[in-house]
Amino acid sequence: MIKKSKNMQAAGGTHKVTASDVARRAGVSKWTVSRAFTEGASISPKAREKVLKAAAELGYRPNLLARGLTKRQTRIVGLVVDEMDNPNLLGLLKETSLQLQRRGYLSMLLNISEEDREGAAISLADQFQVDGLIFLGTVLTDELVHLAQQIHHIPLIVLYRNSDIPHIQVVSTDGHLAGREIAEAMVEQGYQRIGYMAGPLSESTQLRRLEGFRDGLAEHGLAVEEIVEAGHYQRGAGFNALSQYLASRPANGRVEALFCENDILAIGALDALHKRGEASSMGIIGFDDIDLAASPCYALTTYRQPLERLVGEAIRRIGLEEEVPRCHLLPGELILRDSHRRR
Amino acid sequence: MIKKSKNMQAAGGTHKVTASDVARRAGVSKWTVSRAFTEGASISPKAREKVLKAAAELGYRPNLLARGLTKRQTRIVGLVVDEMDNPNLLGLLKETSLQLQRRGYLSMLLNISEEDREGAAISLADQFQVDGLIFLGTVLTDELVHLAQQIHHIPLIVLYRNSDIPHIQVVSTDGHLAGREIAEAMVEQGYQRIGYMAGPLSESTQLRRLEGFRDGLAEHGLAVEEIVEAGHYQRGAGFNALSQYLASRPANGRVEALFCENDILAIGALDALHKRGEASSMGIIGFDDIDLAASPCYALTTYRQPLERLVGEAIRRIGLEEEVPRCHLLPGELILRDSHRRR
DNA sequence: CCGCAATTTGCACCCGGTTGCAAATTGTTG
DNA sequence: CAACAATTTGCAACCGGGTGCAAATTGCGG
Numbered sequence: 001m002i003k004k005s006k007n008m009q010a011a012g013g014t015h016k017v018t019a020s021d022v023a024r025r026a027g028v029s030k031w032t033v034s035r036a037f038t039e040g041a042s043i044s045p046k047a048r049e050k051v052l053k054a055a056a057e058l059g060y061r062p063n064l065l066a067r068g069l070t071k072r073q074t075r076i077v078g079l080v081v082d083e084m085d086n087p088n089l090l091g092l093l094k095e096t097s098l099q100l101q102r103r104g105y106l107s108m109l110l111n112i113s114e115e116d117r118e119g120a121a122i123s124l125a126d127q128f129q130v131d132g133l134i135f136l137g138t139v140l141t142d143e144l145v146h147l148a149q150q151i152h153h154i155p156l157i158v159l160y161r162n163s164d165i166p167h168i169q170v171v172s173t174d175g176h177l178a179g180r181e182i183a184e185a186m187v188e189q190g191y192q193r194i195g196y197m198a199g200p201l202s203e204s205t206q207l208r209r210l211e212g213f214r215d216g217l218a219e220h221g222l223a224v225e226e227i228v229e230a231g232h233y234q235r236g237a238g239f240n241a242l243s244q245y246l247a248s249r250p251a252n253g254r255v256e257a258l259f260c261e262n263d264i265l266a267i268g269a270l271d272a273l274h275k276r277g278e279a280s281s282m283g284i285i286g287f288d289d290i291d292l293a294a295s296p297c298y299a300l301t302t303y304r305q306p307l308e309r310l311v312g313e314a315i316r317r318i319g320l321e322e323e324v325p326r327c328h329l330l331p332g333e334l335i336l337r338d339s340h341r342r343r
Numbered sequence: 344m345i346k347k348s349k350n351m352q353a354a355g356g357t358h359k360v361t362a363s364d365v366a367r368r369a370g371v372s373k374w375t376v377s378r379a380f381t382e383g384a385s386i387s388p389k390a391r392e393k394v395l396k397a398a399a400e401l402g403y404r405p406n407l408l409a410r411g412l413t414k415r416q417t418r419i420v421g422l423v424v425d426e427m428d429n430p431n432l433l434g435l436l437k438e439t440s441l442q443l444q445r446r447g448y449l450s451m452l453l454n455i456s457e458e459d460r461e462g463a464a465i466s467l468a469d470q471f472q473v474d475g476l477i478f479l480g481t482v483l484t485d486e487l488v489h490l491a492q493q494i495h496h497i498p499l500i501v502l503y504r505n506s507d508i509p510h511i512q513v514v515s516t517d518g519h520l521a522g523r524e525i526a527e528a529m530v531e532q533g534y535q536r537i538g539y540m541a542g543p544l545s546e547s548t549q550l551r552r553l554e555g556f557r558d559g560l561a562e563h564g565l566a567v568e569e570i571v572e573a574g575h576y577q578r579g580a581g582f583n584a585l586s587q588y589l590a591s592r593p594a595n596g597r598v599e600a601l602f603c604e605n606d607i608l609a610i611g612a613l614d615a616l617h618k619r620g621e622a623s624s625m626g627i628i629g630f631d632d633i634d635l636a637a638s639p640c641y642a643l644t645t646y647r648q649p650l651e652r653l654v655g656e657a658i659r660r661i662g663l664e665e666e667v668p669r670c671h672l673l674p675g676e677l678i679l680r681d682s683h684r685r686r
Numbered sequence: 687c688c689g690c691a692a693t694t695t696g697c698a699c700c701c702g703g704t705t706g707c708a709a710a711t712t713g714t715t716g
Numbered sequence: 717c718a719a720c721a722a723t724t725t726g727c728a729a730c731c732g733g734g735t736g737c738a739a740a741t742t743g744c745g746g
Contacts, residue, residue, distance in 0.1 A: 018731095020732085029696055029697080030733080031696065031733090031735090032694090032695065034733060035694090042694060043693095043695085044694060061470050063731085064472075065408050066731070066733040068701095069703090069731095070700075070735080074408070084433055084434075084436065085437075087634075090427055090432065091427075093427065093436075101459060106464070106468065107452040107454075108450065108452070109436070109451070111441050111444055115441075115445070116444060120444070124407070124449055125449065127404050128419075235635070235638065295578065295614050296617060297613070297614055359702095361703085362702065371726095372725070372727080373702090374705090374727075377702095377704060378725090385723065390725085405702080409702035412702085412703075412732070413705080413730075413731050414731090
């Protein structure tokens with residue numbers, strides 16, 4: 001198709017086919033070239049065709065930096081990420097980058113972790129005139145919020161989490177509903193003594209789920225009896241936390257079922273039970289439905305968030321002109337496997 | 344520190360503090376402002392200080408698009424990724440983006456998967472004048488290579504894989520050595536009948552490992568007796584492939600040990616054994632040492648690649664002027680757990 | 687065939703920085 | 717203090733493409 005690649009080579013090592021080059025070859029002015037590449041610009045079909053042909057022959061591709069400079073929009077979206085230990089994040093990244101590309105956006109990965117306390121990455125992204133920032137399940141620290149406050153001209157969207165910061169939009173799963181459904185599943189198994197395993201900190205996202213969980217249990221006269229704190233969203237953390245819990249209680253002094261804030265913790269918890277040879281002594285439910293949850297080794301009952309729709313909704317808000325509700329909640333789906341069952 | 348944020352607001356909704364604004368406030372010309380931000384430019388310390396002060400007060404941050412346009416370098420690196428199902432990729436992404444940021448680079452995520460057959464994403468990245476492309480364990484399809492051929496002016500680096508394409512640099516683990524070490528570990532356990540589980544296609548990266556594995560076995564008069572094909576690098580694929588294998592052979596007609604091309608496959612294989620209640624009937628070794636490999640549920644013996652150093656070496660090649668060897672191989676480390684042992 | 691409106695096109699200038707060059711300032715030395 | 721070298725600084729031009737406006741072209745009814 002692009003058989004004229006010889007031309008491109010001959011033009012000189014550094015490719016620098018500019019709009020003017022195309023214009024010269026097409027016998028028009030460079031402004032006409034610009035119009036040929038602009039959707040809905042006023043240009044005669046004939047001229048456009050000439051330009052497009054010349055462009056193809058020369059292998060012309062517009063310089064996106066220059067375009068971004070004048071148009072004031074780059075079609076780059078910053079994806080802000082922190083804890084890159086959660087395998088669930090990979091699926092999220094994949095879906096987001098894919099949907100972005102599908103709509104002609106490029107994704108810039110911004111890693112907000114330990115060392116980048118001042119949010120240098122986000123600042124850089126802003127200097128690059130990104131068209132929007134999506135926080136992928138990022139924990140919104142105070143510094144982060146403060147930093148974000150200074151960015152007024154582009155949409156800021158938090159995905160997979162809740163937040164009450166005024167000008168930050170939220171697209172997330174309905175945590176309260178999810179918590180209730182999970183409570184229901186446990187009640188159905190006849191558990192009486194029920195616990196909860198928490199991650200790093202009590203954040204509003206998790207609080208809402210926990211609240212829903214409590215409300216669900218309360219409808220049956222039950223309550224959350226124990227909160228096991230894991231500290232981090234890491235398998236090892238879940239493992240340690242539950243191991244310690246098990247070691248410190250007699251078998252009859254423990255909760256019968258445990259709702260873990262996410263699948264990683266849940267799997268850590270199952271590992272802990274497994275190691276003590278008490279794999280079936282406690283009902284476990286996780287959250288996220290990561291790939292591994294389906295492993296027969298775990299058969300983890302969990303709650304799947306509507307990934308695709310969430311991401312779609314988040315992206316929809318990037319180019320948007322009109323006003324939309326600040327917060328968008330979607331229901332998820334309880335995935336029943338074996339780990340929550342009495343065995 | 345930035346207490347003059349009121350100014351920024353007052354300056355008008357859309358922040359657009361330009362170099363000229365700073366120049367006016369500092370009482371110099373905009374060119375002096377530019378020099379103040381350029382390392383090693385000829386400017387008097389006094390002037391620089393004035394500019395820096397004015398810049399801080401105004402909250403000035405240079406527009407990176409404009410800078411990129413003239414300097415012909417953006418400090419953006421494209422990270423090309425395909426199969427985003429391999430959890431190992433997350434660690435790779437994390438390490439790479441982190442190290443890039445540490446050196447003042449930004450990462451652009453380029454998802455080369457199903458739909459993006461023509462490599463539109465890579466083309467876009469090129470139009471954005473990225474300073475380099477790093478292929479993170481990407482399978483180099485013909486189209487991809489063809490596309491890459493047209494990009495002559497920036498370094499192209501393949502990480503975690505091998506490749507013989509002339510102007511593509513390679514930074515990878517020494518696969519032959521790894522294969523031999525793994526063979527050694529199996530021989531040590533006294534296995535006689537040994538198999539190999541392959542992923543999607545026989546690529547040079549894997550071939551080199553397999554070759555090393557064969558050579559290692561051959562030193563002890565052994566050979567690879569069976570190749571189980573999984574098709575994809577997915578847990579389910581490994582699970583299915585081994586389930587089918589087990590179902591089609593009598594217990595005494597099977598290999599005693601299996602070297603899997605990666606941990607995901609290995610875990611799928613262990614799942615298959617687990618499901619049939621024959622968890623300890625076959626020695627398994629994986630590759631990559633993903634987090635889950637350490638789970639007591641799997642205790643997978645595996646081979647860890649020197650992630651940090653590999654990434655460091657890859658990045659070093661981005662800004663480099665002088666010529667370096669096209670190919671850089673590093674040794675990894677065999678992680679001995681239980682899954683390869685006779686039990 | 688003319689007049690007028692609707693397209694189409696060319697042009698100057700802008701986006702926000704950087705670079706080469708020459709003018710202006712500073713410092714040094716005979 | 718003049719003469720000359722070393723810095724510093726201002727300026728014009730440019731990176732590559734987009735926008736507003738006016739000129740040029742086209743189409744159409746009278």
